[in-house]
Amino acid sequence: MIKTLALYSSVDGQTKRICQRIGEHIKTDHDVTLIDIYNATAVDLANYEKVILGGSVRYGKHRPEFEHFLIEQETLLSTKKTLLFSVNATARKTNKCLPSNNPYFIKLKHKTGIHADIEAVFAGKLHLANNSIFDRFMIKLIFKMSGEQIGNGEIQFTDWGQVDRIATEFQQL
Numbered sequence: 183m184i185k186t187l188a189l190y191s192s193v194d195g196q197t198k199r200i201c202q203r204i205g206e207h208i209k210t211d212h213d214v215t216l217i218d219i220y221n222a223t224a225v226d227l228a229n230y231e232k233v234i235l236g237g238s239v240r241y242g243k244h245r246p247e248f249e250h251f252l253i254e255q256e257t258l259l260s261t262k263k264t265l266l267f268s269v270n271a272t273a274r275k276t277n278k279c280l281p282s283n284n285p286y287f288i289k290l291k292h293k294t295g296i297h298a299d300i301e302a303v304f305a306g307k308l309h310l311a312n313n314s315i316f317d318r319f320m321i322k323l324i325f326k327m328s329g330e331q332i333g334n335g336e337i338q339f340t341d342w343g344q345v346d347r348i349a350t351e352f353q354q355l
């Protein structure tokens with residue numbers, strides 16, 4: 183079994199769910215430990231052969247804890263087999279769904295200097311009924327600006343087939 187760490191930075195749980203799905207997909211030959219970025223200080227990367235790093239975007243940014251971890255652990259991470267992915271709503275657009283054209287992913291790489299063996303961008307999920315009035319207003323406004331109208335119900339943008347394909351790629355690393 184290949185010792186694998188899946189470290190996630192997630193506010194509403196979608197990035198965690200994507201990590202869980204990847205973990206489930208590769209469990210026949212990978213022993214996956216799932217950890218929230220907030221508990222990352224207790225993690226010894228030396229114990230793992232492969233590392234999955236996933237972070238979501240809120241108001242244009244990945245969480246600082248996620249970025250700091252990537253910066254601080256860059257040298258050690260470069261000795262592992264890695265998958266780095268970002269989860270955001272912008273990735274629902276066909277011209278912003280790749281690591282090479284998703285603005286948040288490009289910014290993350292530029293800011294942290296990280297390079298991963300596999301890089302991916304996944305469209306996330308919105309469920310505005312669970313968000314504050316302010317957040318609901320802001321998200322609706324942002325969507326309106328790109329000519330789309332959304333309600334408070336759950337909108338699943340994540341392509342789980344894409345998640346599975348990336349998981350297979352990671353499994354074969």
Ligand SMILES: Cc1cc2nc3c(=O)[nH]c(=O)nc-3n(C[C@H](O)[C@H](O)[C@H](O)COP(=O)(O)O)c2cc1C
Nearest residue numbers: 192193194195196197238241242270271272306307
């Ligand atoms: C308050 C709020 C702000 C968000 N800001 C952005 C944003 O700036 N750009 C973007 O592409 N997606 C944005 N999103 C969409 C999230 O990235 C998406 O919902 C993702 O699934 C969240 O992942 P998480 O549940 O792991 O935190 C935002 C969502 C919320 C609720």
